[in-house]
Amino acid sequence: MGTLFLVTAILGYWQYRTSKRQTEIADTDLDSKIVAQLDSPAIEVRVAGLVEMKRSIEREPNNSERVLEIVEAFIKRSSAIEARTSSSSTPPAPPLSVRRPDVQNALRVFSDLRQDASWGEVCDHIQREISLHFAPRPTFQLVDLSGADVRHGKFHLCDFQCSDLREANLSQASLLGCRLNGTNFKGSTFTYARLGQAYLLAAILDEAQLFGANFTMAVLAGASMKGADLRDCEFAGAYLEALTLRADWSDPELIHEDPLSLNYARRQVVQTAGALAREGLLFPRILQQGPTYPACDLRGADVRGADFSLAVLSGAVLTGARADQTTRWPQGFDPGSAGVIMT
Structure with missing residues (x-):
């Protein structure tokens, strides 16, 4: 009985480590795929990447913090103000959904993933x-x-x-x-x-x-x-x-x-x-x-x-x-x- 218990414990631990490793690899692959999509020159590809990110959280809620970090970084680099002066005197640009639908989607994803x-x-x-x-x-x-x-x-x-x-x-x-x-x-x-x-x-x-x-x-x-x-x-x-x-x-x-x-x-x-x-x-x-x-x-x-x-x-x-x-x-x-x- 003692030997059987030991073998069962070892097999259980091995399965746990294998599952955890597979999850870590999947997370890394997901990050790489998403980052690649968000770096695409095509807006439709970037929007698709954001949609995929939100779906990934539905499948694996533990990824939410990592996804929030990726989305935050994307918003910052995609909408950074280049001019080093106040923009109050310049006319407003078209709606964000028109000129940068990817950034508009990123803001929505960021908000939806946060807890109130x-x-x-x-x-x-x-x-x-x-x-x-x-x-x-x-x-x-x-x-x-x-x-x-x-x-x-x-x-x-x-x-x-x-x-x-x-x-x-x-x-x-x-x-x-x-x-x-x-x-x-x-x-x-x-x-x-x-x-x-x-x-x-x-x-x-x-x-x-x-x-x-x-x-x-x-x-x-x-x-x-x-x-x-x-x-x-x-x-x-x-x-x-x-x-x-x-x-x-x-x-x-x-x-x-x-x-x-x-x-x-x-x-x-x-x-x-x-x-x-x-x-x-x-x-x-x-x-x-x-x-x-x-x-x-x-x-x-x-x-x-x-x-x-x-x-x-x-x-x-x-x-x-x-x-x-x-x-x-x-x-x-x-x-x-x-x-x-x-x-």
């Missing part, structure tokens, strides 16, 4: 970033994704800083905790999007459709939201005042600050601006303003039904903004003195 994140999970990630000074994020800095259609997309904790997302459709997308500093969203749609704890310093949201979007604890200093539709938006804990960045972050009082405080956002902006400056990437909205960012610019915005009651709003530019009796303001705030038009 709760508010608590985003808070935990930010706390790890502070305590460990690093926590991995999907990074898409300096990319041209203008005209992208990523409705319902799961892009929480992604880094899209200094990118071009003009006229993109981000309706009901999860952008919780995203780094969006200096990103151009002019004319984009964010209906019911979740932007809680997002960093939007010097972001451009002029004429954006933001109906029902949630900006809880978002940082909007220096952001431009001229003519934006902000009806029914939530700004609890959002920071719209002018913001001066501090270069010295060794102050013990700041190190032990509440992880969800504005000091964390300030430090991240300092680091980002420093990295861009070292690389010679000159984006006027981020670098030329120096360490001080003006208050958020809401001139001409429609803020009917928006809730600013718990927002840090003093100094925000509201000249010509349209409000009504359903708009909620911080205690003691006088909308008339700020130039708000009551309708």
Whole structure:
């Protein structure tokens, strides 16, 4: 009996090792095949590669992390902004699905493969970033994704800083905790999007459709939201005042600050601006303003039904903004003195 048990155990272990090795070989072959397709000069071949990647996850869910890495790298290299200046003055390109259907498909695959994140999970990630000074994020800095259609997309904790997302459709997308500093969203749609704890310093949201979007604890200093539709938006804990960045972050009082405080956002902006400056990437909205960012610019915005009651709003530019009796303001705030038009 002892000999039979030993032989059975050895055979079982050998079968396990053989199966594992075959899976590893298959994974390697899959990676090689997909990478080859994504490197093809033909768009239809690249799109087919993306479709195959998604199917592979249905067959082998354990490959999801690897596939996400491949798709992230593909999006970055396929949509990198070549010009080292802000693109805010150039006319928007045709929709992404028209000019780069492969990148549009890649964004959808990336979103579909991610698990949605709760508010608590985003808070935990930010706390790890502070305590460990690093926590991995999907990074898409300096990319041209203008005209992208990523409705319902799961892009929480992604880094899209200094990118071009003009006229993109981000309706009901999860952008919780995203780094969006200096990103151009002019004319984009964010209906019911979740932007809680997002960093939007010097972001451009002029004429954006933001109906029902949630900006809880978002940082909007220096952001431009001229003519934006902000009806029914939530700004609890959002920071719209002018913001001066501090270069010295060794102050013990700041190190032990509440992880969800504005000091964390300030430090991240300092680091980002420093990295861009070292690389010679000159984006006027981020670098030329120096360490001080003006208050958020809401001139001409429609803020009917928006809730600013718990927002840090003093100094925000509201000249010509349209409000009504359903708009909620911080205690003691006088909308008339700020130039708000009551309708």
